[in-house]
Amino acid sequence: MVRTICLAVLAVLTLAIPSFAQSETQPVLTVLGKGTYEARPEEAGFRATVSTDGRTLDAATKQHEERASRALKALQGLQADGLTIEKSNFRVNERRVPRQLTPAEVTQGRRPESLVEGYTAVTTFSVGMSSLDKLNQSISKLAETGLFEISSVQFYVRNERAALNQARRAAMLDAREQAQAYAEPVNLKLGQIIAITDGEARPIDGMADLPLRRADGPYTVQIVPPATLEFSASVNVTWRIGENEK
Template sequence: MLNRLMPAPAAALGLGLLLALPLTAPAALADRAPAQLTVTGEGATEIAPDLATLQVGVTTTGATAAEALAANSAALEAVLARLREAGVEGRDLQTSSLSVTPNWTGYESSSSGPQISGYTAMNIVTVKVRKLDTLGAVLDAAVQDGANTLNGLTFGLQDPRPAMDTARQAAIEDAKAKAALYAEAAGVKLGRIAVITENSGYGGGPAPMFKEAAMSAAPVPVESGQLSMQATVTVVWDLAE
């Protein structure tokens, strides 16, 4: 009698496994990630810049480091004073580089070897011009009063957010239009948006052109062009069942 009752737990266990197996397939389907559609949208808007940034500097030489630096400081102070007179505010003037280096000669001499023949001092100031109609006069004033280094002229916006927001909205609309087109062509329906990522920035217009101020008494001619504010978004949609 005891031997006949022993298989009962095993039979019950087998029945439990059989009953559990059909339940695994629906559970797997419920956990399956939804099909998705990924689209990249692009948007851009053009706007006139309202800010110019440039680097103005003075390079001087002297028999000693102190002499070169003193001459440089005097010349740069005159340039800064002229820039302030031209309307550049103190907050828009910032020293970006200052160096004093020896000048070596005699490399070709095998007997005495290289010798220091003097020193060169260089001081570079980053200048922001917020009134672009005065930019030519500012450049002219800087060069006329002793600046002998002028480079890095770029244009930008004091507040780029409004223009960038316009480009972002255009990028989203572009992504939505593409997604609707692809979904219709594929015979599927768009569900909710799962992910939005952005990669944005702005590019300049034509490269600024200017002449040496010494060539003319008139303000230096400068063309600021247009800035292109660009936004790129990647949008992921879940596809509706």
């Protein structure tokens, strides 16, 4: 009885396998679409770094506390111009110098060593500017304090997601245009979309470097924001295809 049931199950499976293996797969077309979108910069951001050197850890941190307090006050004084302190970070780094090995140590195969020469306390403020009209004026004021190191400025739009979605729309339209370019010359018909795979979407770097400070005269920053910021996106799209009716 058991043998009869097993044979019956095997017969059902044997009948099911050929119908699945013989099913036809419809041809498909997959293309990679790319798109860009441009928007005017609306905000800026930069890092303002304050650093203090000391021979000992205690000397570096105590002197730095006073400098960092003055730096914070200078930043807060520019809040009316649209400056905001987004976050700050404090760290202490060792300053090391190589120690010269003696001939005997070299002969013994000693590895080069370094000695702690001192310490550097560092506070980095991440700063945002909501008013680009006051950007040069604000950075110039910070530079005149002699406390900050500012090397570059990054520009942004307020709604980056919306800009990236515009680039994605452009990428999808590009994918459809490419698919039509492939299909039409050989009399193929684009059918249903069966797969969409999101690619990379990102803003292109919108950064401007600060000019070097001159040794004489006041330091006036003249940063020209980019006319537009570019956002790019890509997408893989797969269509079913078939021949057009003649």
